[in-house]
Amino acid sequence: MATIVDVATRAGVSVSTVSYALSGSRPISEETKQRIQQAIAELGYQPNKLARSLVSRRSESIAVVSSRLEFPGPARTLVGIEQQAVEFGYSVILSLLHEPAEANVMPILDALVARQADGIIWAASEIGDNRGWVGPERLNNLPPIVFLGKPRPGLTTISADSYAGACIAIQHLIDQGRRTIALVTGSLNHRAASLRFAGWEETLQKNQLVPDSSLVAEADWTAAGGNQAARALLAQRPAVDAIFAASDLMALGVLSAARNLGRRVPDDLAVVGFDNVPESEFYSPPLTTMYTRRDQVGRLAVQELHRLIEAKHRGAPLEPSARTITPELVIRASSVVQR
Amino acid sequence: MATIVDVATRAGVSVSTVSYALSGSRPISEETKQRIQQAIAELGYQPNKLARSLVSRRSESIAVVSSRLEFPGPARTLVGIEQQAVEFGYSVILSLLHEPAEANVMPILDALVARQADGIIWAASEIGDNRGWVGPERLNNLPPIVFLGKPRPGLTTISADSYAGACIAIQHLIDQGRRTIALVTGSLNHRAASLRFAGWEETLQKNQLVPDSSLVAEADWTAAGGNQAARALLAQRPAVDAIFAASDLMALGVLSAARNLGRRVPDDLAVVGFDNVPESEFYSPPLTTMYTRRDQVGRLAVQELHRLIEAKHRGAPLEPSARTITPELVIRASSVVQR
DNA sequence: TAATTTCATCGAAACGTTTCGACTAATCGT
DNA sequence: ACGATTAGTCGAAACGTTTCGATGAAATTA
Numbered sequence: 138m139a140t141i142v143d144v145a146t147r148a149g150v151s152v153s154t155v156s157y158a159l160s161g162s163r164p165i166s167e168e169t170k171q172r173i174q175q176a177i178a179e180l181g182y183q184p185n186k187l188a189r190s191l192v193s194r195r196s197e198s199i200a201v202v203s204s205r206l207e208f209p210g211p212a213r214t215l216v217g218i219e220q221q222a223v224e225f226g227y228s229v230i231l232s233l234l235h236e237p238a239e240a241n242v243m244p245i246l247d248a249l250v251a252r253q254a255d256g257i258i259w260a261a262s263e264i265g266d267n268r269g270w271v272g273p274e275r276l277n278n279l280p281p282i283v284f285l286g287k288p289r290p291g292l293t294t295i296s297a298d299s300y301a302g303a304c305i306a307i308q309h310l311i312d313q314g315r316r317t318i319a320l321v322t323g324s325l326n327h328r329a330a331s332l333r334f335a336g337w338e339e340t341l342q343k344n345q346l347v348p349d350s351s352l353v354a355e356a357d358w359t360a361a362g363g364n365q366a367a368r369a370l371l372a373q374r375p376a377v378d379a380i381f382a383a384s385d386l387m388a389l390g391v392l393s394a395a396r397n398l399g400r401r402v403p404d405d406l407a408v409v410g411f412d413n414v415p416e417s418e419f420y421s422p423p424l425t426t427m428y429t430r431r432d433q434v435g436r437l438a439v440q441e442l443h444r445l446i447e448a449k450h451r452g453a454p455l456e457p458s459a460r461t462i463t464p465e466l467v468i469r470a471s472s473v474v475q476r
Numbered sequence: 477m478a479t480i481v482d483v484a485t486r487a488g489v490s491v492s493t494v495s496y497a498l499s500g501s502r503p504i505s506e507e508t509k510q511r512i513q514q515a516i517a518e519l520g521y522q523p524n525k526l527a528r529s530l531v532s533r534r535s536e537s538i539a540v541v542s543s544r545l546e547f548p549g550p551a552r553t554l555v556g557i558e559q560q561a562v563e564f565g566y567s568v569i570l571s572l573l574h575e576p577a578e579a580n581v582m583p584i585l586d587a588l589v590a591r592q593a594d595g596i597i598w599a600a601s602e603i604g605d606n607r608g609w610v611g612p613e614r615l616n617n618l619p620p621i622v623f624l625g626k627p628r629p630g631l632t633t634i635s636a637d638s639y640a641g642a643c644i645a646i647q648h649l650i651d652q653g654r655r656t657i658a659l660v661t662g663s664l665n666h667r668a669a670s671l672r673f674a675g676w677e678e679t680l681q682k683n684q685l686v687p688d689s690s691l692v693a694e695a696d697w698t699a700a701g702g703n704q705a706a707r708a709l710l711a712q713r714p715a716v717d718a719i720f721a722a723s724d725l726m727a728l729g730v731l732s733a734a735r736n737l738g739r740r741v742p743d744d745l746a747v748v749g750f751d752n753v754p755e756s757e758f759y760s761p762p763l764t765t766m767y768t769r770r771d772q773v774g775r776l777a778v779q780e781l782h783r784l785i786e787a788k789h790r791g792a793p794l795e796p797s798a799r800t801i802t803p804e805l806v807i808r809a810s811s812v813v814q815r
Numbered sequence: 816t817a818a819t820t821t822c823a824t825c826g827a828a829a830c831g832t833t834t835c836g837a838c839t840a841a842t843c844g845t
Numbered sequence: 846a847c848g849a850t851t852a853g854t855c856g857a858a859a860c861g862t863t864t865c866g867a868t869g870a871a872a873t874t875a
Contacts, residue, residue, distance in 0.1 A: 138617075140831055151855045156833060163834095164852055181617055186590045187526045187535065188831035191860045196526065198569075198591075206558075212551040219545075219572045228591060230537075231570045233558045251525045252537075252567060278477075278520055360758040386755060393758040416725060419699040419732040421760035479861055490825045495863060502864095503822060527861035530830045 139180035147176040159184070190253060195450065198228040199442060200254040202245065204261040206233060208358065208386070209414045210431050214260055214285065217435025225443050230254060234261045242270055250279060256442040257282040260435075263328035281445035281455060283438045287328055288459040293445060295438045295460050297429040299329045299411075302464035303336025306381050306409045306427055309466055311344050313473060315379035315407050319352040321366045321391055323383045327358075333383045333411065352377070356387050363390025371398055378406060379472075385410040385417045388424055392471070396421075407472040411464070418469065425472035427464040434462060478519035486515040498523065529592060534789065537567040538781060539593040541584065543600040545572060547697065547725070548753045549770050553599055553624065556774025564782050569593060573600045581609055589618060595781040596621045599774075602667035620784035620794060622777045626667055627798040632784060634777045634799050636768040638668045638750075641803035642675025645720050645748045645766055648805055650683050652812060654718035654746050658691040660705045660730055662722045666697075672722045672750065691716070695726050702729025710737055710745075717745060718811075724749040724756045727763055731810070735760075746811040750803070757808065764811035766803040773801060 145152045150169060157163040158173045165173075176182070190196045201218055205211050215231075222229050230252060232245050249257060257279065261267065263286045271292070276282070281293075288294045310318050320337045323330035338348040354370045356362030363382055367390060371377060382388035388410030392402060400406045402422055410417060413428035437460055445455050484491045489508060496502040497512045504512075515521070529535040540557055544550050554570075561568050569591060571584050588596060596618065600606065602625045610631065615621070623633045649657050659676045662669035677687040693709045695701030702721055706729060710716060721727035727749030731741060739745045741761055749756060752767035776799055784794050 142831080152832085153834075153856075154854060157854085160833080163854090166853060169853080183586060183590050185530075185592060185831050187529050187592050188860090189833075190526050191524075191530060191831080191862090192833045194860075201570075206555050207548070207552050209546070209548075213546050215570075216545050216572065219570060220574070223572075228587065229570045231540075231554075231558060231568045233555065233562075235559070247522060248567065251522050253524060253526050360755045364758055389755055389758050393760065393762075396760060416699045416728055416755070419703055419728050421732065421735060423732075481861080491862085492826075492864075493824060496824085499863080502824090505823060508823080524861050527830090528863075530832090530861080531863045533830075 138185075139182040141182070141184065143180055144173065144176045144182050147180065148172040196253040196255055197226060198230055198252070198254055199256045199258060199439070199446075200230040200232060200249040200252070201258045202232045202234060202249075202261050204234040204236070204264075205358075208384075210384075210412055210429075211260065211262070213431035214435040214438075217432030218258060218260070218439055219435075220432070221436040221439035225439065227255070227439075227443075234267070236264065242267060246270070246275070246279065254280055256280045256446045258285065258438050258442055259283070260285045260438070263287060264324075265326040281442060281449055283442045283445070285434065285438060287332070288461065291457055293441050293455075293457045293459070295434050295441065296462070297431075297434060298461050298463045299332035300336045302411065302427040302429070303333040303381070303383075304340045305464070305466050306411065307337050307340035308344075309425070309468070310379045310381065310407055310409060310472060311340070311346070313379075313407060316346060317352070317374065317377050318346070318379040318381060319354070319370050319374065319377045320348075321363050321370070321380055321382040321387050322353060322355050323358045323387070325355055330383055333381075337381055356390070358384050358387060360386045360390040360393070363387025364394045365390070367391040367394035368398070371395075371400070379408070380406060381409050381411075383411050385412040385414045385424060385426055388417070388426070388471075389420055392420055392422075392424070403471055403474050409472050413467050420471070422471050423469035425469045426467050428467045429462060429464040437462075477524075478521040480521070480523065482519055483512065483515045483521050486519065487511040535567075535592040535594055536565060537569055537591070537593055538595045538597060538778070538785075539569040539571060539588040539591070540597045541571045541573060541588075541600050543573040543575070543603075544697075547723075549723075549751055549768075550599065550601070552770035553774040553777075556771030557597060557599070557778055558774075559771070560775040560778035564778065566594070566778075566782075573606070575603065581606060585609070585614070585618065593619055595619045595785045597624065597777050597781055598622070599624045599777070602626065603663075604665040620781060620788055622781045622784070624773065624777060626671070627800065630796055632780050632794075632796045632798070634773055634780065635801070636770075636773060637800050637802045638671035639675045641750065641766040641768070642672040642720070642722075643679045644803070644805050645750065645764075646676050646679035647683075648764070648807070649718045649720065649746055649748060649811060650679070650685070652718075652746060655685060656691070656713070656716045657685070657718040657720060658693070658709050658713065658716045660702050660709070660719055660721040660726050661692060661694050662697045662726070664694055669722055672720075676720055695729070697723050697726060699725045699729040699732070702726025703733045704729070706730040706733035707737070710734075710739070718747070719745060720748050720750075722750050724751040724753045724759075724763060724765055727756070727765070727810075728759055731759055731761075731763070741810055742813050748811050752806050759810070761810050762808035764808045765806050767806045768801060768803040776801075 158165045341348040354366035356366040410426035413426045417424040497504045627633045680687040693705035695705040749765035752765045756763040
């Protein structure tokens with residue numbers, strides 16, 4: 138691999154001249170520039186970013202800590218992050234958390250600072266206490282971080298408002314005349330699951346309905362889990378006339394269970410999901426669901442992170458911000474009876 | 477941020493001693509080690525990997541060039557890659573290609589060598605000529621690369637055998653007594669799509685059936701596309717009694733179209749997909765499909781890449797290898813008539 | 816006891832950049 | 846025509862590591 142020294146030698150100039158020619162931070166004569174360009178072309182020179190970062194104290198890379206990438210939501214978020222990162226000139230370092238996530242977050246964080254990431258996007262689903270490490274002690278030794286998840290004072294967060302989304306979904310079912318509305322929740326140690334749970338619970342209460350615990354079944358966010366949960370639910374409370382599933386994938390499992398148990402959707406049973414995966418339009422029947430533009434969440438996260446990184450580099454104070462996106466209701470056949 | 481110099485000063489030893497203590501590459505007295513450890517703890521020292529890489533000439537990171545991450549296959553592959561990479565001690569740098577992919581691959585490659593990636597996994601779907609750059613000229617200036625996709629002499633490749641998978645799928649439909657078997661293909665400029673096309677075509681011929689072009693409809697790998705393609709197909713050739721869709725998502729669209737057109741699956745129309753996404757078991761009806769363990773593909777890719785990286789570092793010749801995984805048939809209700 | 820080996824440590828060079836402070840020659844304003 | 850700018854360039858220090866060779870002391874060998 139050719140280095141800047143090789144380029145300088147071949148062009149007959151000093152190393153610093155090459156550097157200035159490349160960065161444009163000092164004037165260099167047109168003729169010299171030509172010679173340098175030629176040398177670069179002939180040698181196939183590529184500047185070594187590691188060396189550059191060492192002196193400039195910026196790696197121009199951001200780290201993304203994510204999890205559950207095999208699910209559509211996190212995957213789409215990552216795509217948004219990557220796109221926006223490239224537009225800002227950052228590389229993306231990807232770290233995945235595998236469950237149970239609690240154990241190993243410190244070494245991961247250490248690895249990221251060892252690699253001198255300019256910033257971190259914490260996009261891992263909030264599970265149990267896996268965000269417990271977030272405190273001034275640790276945060277001080279870390280680059281700026283943007284969290285995807287529940288807002289928290291002093292932290293920069295981007296959140297899809299799961300609670301509000303659930304409220305909207307439940308209200309929709311009630312508006313459709315449903316009265317016994319069950320919940321297929323995601324794993325309850327996930328923050329998002331418990332927020333959707335709360336939305337279900339409180340919206341029922343607000344409407345003088347009883348959020349009985351026999352109306353709740355927990356699943357693992359998958360279609361298989363949703364399927365099982367729905368079977369259990371319908372066996373236990375045959376009068377259920379609507380099910381709110383905390384994800385589209387679980388809703389698919391619910392639809393499958395309903396079919397197998399001979400319940401017609403939406404006539405006997407209304408179903409609402411969460412996520413609006415592109416496929417949900419083609420489920421049988423097409424699924425009513427809550428829509429969040431996950432790629433926008435990702436892009437927003439990078440924008441905020443960029444702001445923090447720039448502030449830190451200028452030595453300016455880091456102003457945290459909390460942005461929230463409220464999911465929208467997409468109404469399809471699974472929740473409204475045609476007549 | 478504390479540096480190794482700070483640690484050395486605080487422990488009252490030289491910088492090199494600290495380095496040796498950390499790496500263990502030379503004996504250091506127990507007592508000195510203690511003092512160094514203490515200094516490290518007190519300062520919260522984290523070695524700077526960039527500086528280390530600069531001298532060791534290894535970044536301990538691999539780059540993954542992927543695309544279409546919002547689809548389940550690529551996402552699962554990435555998960556496998558990340559897991560195996562972590563186990564080998566590599567960080568993962570993620571680059572995404574967006575379509576039309578042809579244009580911008582050179583700058584991406586340049587960025588990866590600028591970052592001194594130890595190796596590259598080219599996991600982007602093979603579209604049109606977007607692998608045209610692969611040739612000795614360019615390959616020589618790049619770190620070792622493992623390609624996910626069609627085998628090619630001299631290159632290290634990991635491939636799921638799309639052609640064989642399609643043959644198996646079609647043969648299964650023929651075994652079920654189907655005679656007019658249509659194809660919903662993915663975008664035909666994708667290599668994987670044309671391989672599945674070939675499998676469909678040749679298996680029909682082998683069985684004295686005619687792979688008429690009116691039996692083919694092209695879609696974009698999505699459920700929406702599959703839905704449209706199936707409608708067109710069934711309008712054009714009402715006698716079609718089976719459809720092979722080149723992805724599960726498209727198959728979902730096909731199922732939806734069949735339902736809307738009043739065709740019973742599997743009685744009037746058998747459907748087979750490709751991928752075995754976890755949800756396909758819960759489609760209506762459950763989908764027969766071809767299964768490839770995508771995470772294994774990812775892991776395998778990292779293993780091979782690691783082998784190449786080590787060989788290169790030792791100055792040994794790089795022995796290319798070509799590993800192929802043949803998809804397995806998963807039979808569900810969408811293709812077999814119950815009696 | 817002298818010669819050799821081993822152990823523990825240090826100093827300095829290297830990795831490939833950027834950037835600061837010179838320095839020279841040409842251009843400018845008056 | 847003279848000092849002050851400016852354009853163009855260079856040398857060297859710095860960034861935070863690893864690693865080579867050297868050094869002195871202690872332990873081993875003959």
